[in-house]
Amino acid sequence: MRCTPSAPFVLSTSRRYHEAFTRLVATPGLRTIVLEMAPVSTVDSAGAAVLKTWQKECGARGINLELSQAAPQVEAFLRFAGFFEKPTARPAPSKKRSPLPERLGVAAVRLWNDTRDLIQFIGGVTVAVGPCCFNPKRFRPREILYYIQQSGPEAVPIVFLVSFLMGLIMAFQAAVQLRQFGANIFVADLVSLALTRELGPLMTAIILAGRSAAAFAAEIGTMKVNEEVDALTVMGFEITEFLVMPKVVALAVSGPLLTVFANASGILGGIVVGVLSLDLTPASFILEVWQILTVGDVAGGLVKSLAFAVVVALVGCFRGLQTERTADSVGRMTTSAVVTSIFLIILTDAVFTIIFHVFSW
Amino acid sequence: MKRNETRSDVEEAVIRTENLTVGYGETVVLQGVTFHVAKGEIVTILGGSGCGKSTLLKALIGLIPPLGGSVWVAGHPIVGPDRQEALEAVRRKIGVLFQSGALLGSFTLADNVALPLEEFTDLPKALIDEIVHTKLAAVGLADYAQYMPMELSGGMRKRAALARAMALDPEILFCDEPSAGLDPVTAAELDTLLLQLNEALGITLVVITHELASILAISQRSIMLDSEAKGIIAQGSPRDLQEKSTDPKVLAFFHRNPSLLAQAAGSTTP
16 A cells, blocks of 8 residues: 655654554555655654654554655654664563562661661761860861851741740640639649640750751752762861761750740740630749749750750751762752651650659659 | 883882772672872873773772772772771872862852861961962962852862862872863863972872863873773873774774774674
8 A cells, every 4th residue: 555645744743643544554454555755854753753653563463664755854864763773672661569578678678777877877976076075176166156056046936936836725725624623823834844844845856857957968968969078078077077066066055945945935825825814914824833843844854855956966967968969869868857857856755754754753 | 010010110109909899889880900100190090981980089089998909099008907097198198179179168269278277287377378378379269269169160169179179288189070061271271280280299190081182181191991891991191092002992982983882893793
């Protein structure tokens, strides 16, 4: 059969050509198709793909496909597109998804390796603290102040807002119940105890995870992508000392300070509810807080906040150093820094709860 | 050892590798690599993309441990149990110009150059400032001392990185594709700068590159790597390699002619 296509073989005509061909090859007893290409002046990649598909389909059906009178530029393009080459087998499609047990195994091994690397990293930082203590200049005071500024004062507005609202909500929820028993004043006890012992350190740490862990991971990750970490290593700098230590020390300072601020903000929220809906005076609320809180409650919360802050800084730096040399890796590690920080904060909190329970603190 | 090299040449070399195998984990990139670089020599390590040039550089500057064989840099063997101590000594004697420049983005140019001086010397600040000025002036950036790296062009960043790599007057300077991403004039300027450093200070230069113009301009000796051979396929002066080599891969590289490779592959096909 001789066919004379007249339209160009381009993207806009490809679908029509393909459908016409599908009808054509269904003709029974067809042995040869000769495409008289003389009227065709243009072929693009889509058109070449159509012709190659026909060639393949004809080969499978035992039909001989011939091109005749193709213009030189059409023939040149088809040659470039590989139309005249012997068709070769395409590479096999990417391998199937591995079975569930295998994926679980791989995930478990990855988790184990990750945990081991994190423990090694924490060990490395701990070892680096010693020499710095003997020579405080190695702590890099300028960098520490910079990171305290970044993680502390700049986090004050969000810490205030979150803690204030937390105190407000907690006081309001407690007030609804306690009012029934005429125990309004105990709202002060609940808010102050819950905040200083648990929620103040926890919420502050979660805010630090969202701000500082992400920032540290992104900063170090970008430095890795830009070969800055390699440059520092080759110049002989201890990466732990140069990049990690200032961040850990900065958060160890700003974490507890922010927690004190968060506690105060939360209690202020409680006072607002007490004054507006429980007929309490600010003085009576503060007096109750003063009487119920012990040094142990506040100190326990601050010890926790110190531990959380160190965890956040370490995880942020660890994930940053795990970054590979791609932009998407920076994104993944930043996300991972926040998720891992929050998980480890909760885990650390659980450990503290057990320790405090055992020592009746 | 080549015929015209004496044993003392090799023993006095500032860089020496023997049967070096490098790679990542279980992936071997290069194996059985043996070469040396003499003091004051300019050697280019060249080859196509993915042939292991940068991996070899990483092994030479101690960023990755070799998988096998031996490496001596500036007289220290950087393999074995004392690798860490050796690397600490080696890093005082080498400078590295990274492909991206790798200047610290949050530091000014002056701070970047001053960084190794402040960290590893006890010089007073006035002296450090003077050295920083000298180094930046040497690379033509004295007026840009207080600029941040992001405020400069790619070529200027490379020159600033060169000033930092030279801060401690290293014995050996490693350069990873110094002309990559630069226009031909800027690349030629950088090449001239490297030649001046070599002539004025007698510094040994190991330059990883695949820029033919740079190779011909600066190289006294070239070592060509190949990804299929996973090792060195040729070494010698670049002119000799260009004009006298019979290896199709070397010829294809130096004459920018991929068809030579195809012809060679065709002639070996049964």
